[in-house]
Amino acid sequence: MKKIFIIMLILALALLVACGKNESKNNLKNSISESVSLSQKSLYKSINSTNSSKNPESLNSLSLSESLNSLSLSESLNSLSLSESIEISIDNSENEKKERVLGVWWWKKSLGDEYLDFVATRGVNEIYYCSSEFSVNTASFIQKAKEKNIRVYWLGGEYGWAQDSTNLYTKLNKYLAYQQEFPNSQFSGVHLDIEPHQNPSWKGTDKESPVRVTLIQELIDVAIKVKTDFPDIEFSFDLPFWLDYEITYNGEKRLAYEAMIDICDRVFLMSYRDTADGIYSVSSEEINYAKSVNKSVFMGIETYSTEGDNVSFWEEGESVMLSEMALLKSMVDESFGLAVHHAERWYEMANLNS
Secondary structure (H helix, E strand, O other), rough: OOOHHHHHHHHHHHHHHHHHHHHHOOOOOOHHHHHHHHHHHHHHHHHHHHHHHOOHEEEEHHHHHHHHHHHHHHHHHHHHHHHHHHHHHHHHHHHHHHOEEEEEEEEEOOOOOOHHHHHOOOOOOOOEEEOOOOHHHHHHHHHHHHHHEEEEEEEOHHHHOOOOOOOHHHHHHHHHHHHHHHHOOOOOOOOEOHHHHOOOOOOOOOOOHHHHHHHHHHHHHHHHHHHHHOOOOOOOEEEEEEOOEEEEEEEEEEEHHHHHHHHEEEEEOOOOOOOHHHHHHHHHHHHHHHHOOOOOEEEEEEEEOOOOOOOOOOOOOHHHHHHHHHHHHHOOOOOOOOOOOEEHHHHHHHHHHH
16 A cells, blocks of 8 residues: 555656646647647546556556656657747748749839739749829739739839939828728838939039939938838838949948948849849949848849840840849849849740740
8 A cells, every 4th residue: 555655646746747847838839738738638547547446556557657658758749849849930930031032123003914924923022013003903913913922012213202202202101091991902012213323413423423422312311211200111222233432321431332221121233234143243242241231132133225235134035034043043042132124024025035
């Protein structure tokens, strides 16, 4: 009887330990809770079989072993399910992090469904959609893109917004109203194309001109302004690859592209060249700086240009462009995506060479 009493005492202590372990892990994932529950049932079953046995001494000894094994199994399953949960969580996080952006500028809202089908077959997962209309038609387009696993960002751009942001703010307020009205077909953010070199004042000036510095400084200032006034919007900005002018940011002299990478959520480089090496070469300073501050830049691919043969892939065709894009992907990690300018010309290029 004394031996049986000791065995029963050990069983009771084992049960308390198991329950204590279960109590401390209530907040873990369901898989862990289920493992604990199954193991506890085994432990309770062993104890009940011990109490009802005609040969308590021998069966108690057996149930003690089974109970301890159940407890060990419970801990192992807990450990395993926790490990698996962590691995799944890490895998999901890594997958999200490693999804390489392949975007496309979409300047005409009138483009038909065949264009959307086309970019989807090319692996596009982001569209920068230019429209002054925030309506059910916009929601319809976003929903169609969403069905193809493509995110849509509102695209807008006028060089004058750097000097006077009134019209920009009007559009951003319409954007916010649209987001509230169509919660199931929302934009993923705002993509701005404000190019200081398009300002007529830029023309005829040289690189050292204070006019250029002023226009670029105004771009920096409007980027700060919209990020401050609309903190809940994710802002991307398009930048030329040569924006190495010295401006003032936070009271310090900084290179303009560094300041923009710091300010903006995302930066898209107009790194327009017709080889992977050329694109990477003109983007390398921005890429290196982005890495140093744990941010990313996205390299632009041009489909058509009148500025020279080396600027776009129009002369080479889509197959060469896709090949060079694949090579470019191998030169940078997944956080540095690509974006093609633009949907209409890309579609034309593919059909021209088909």
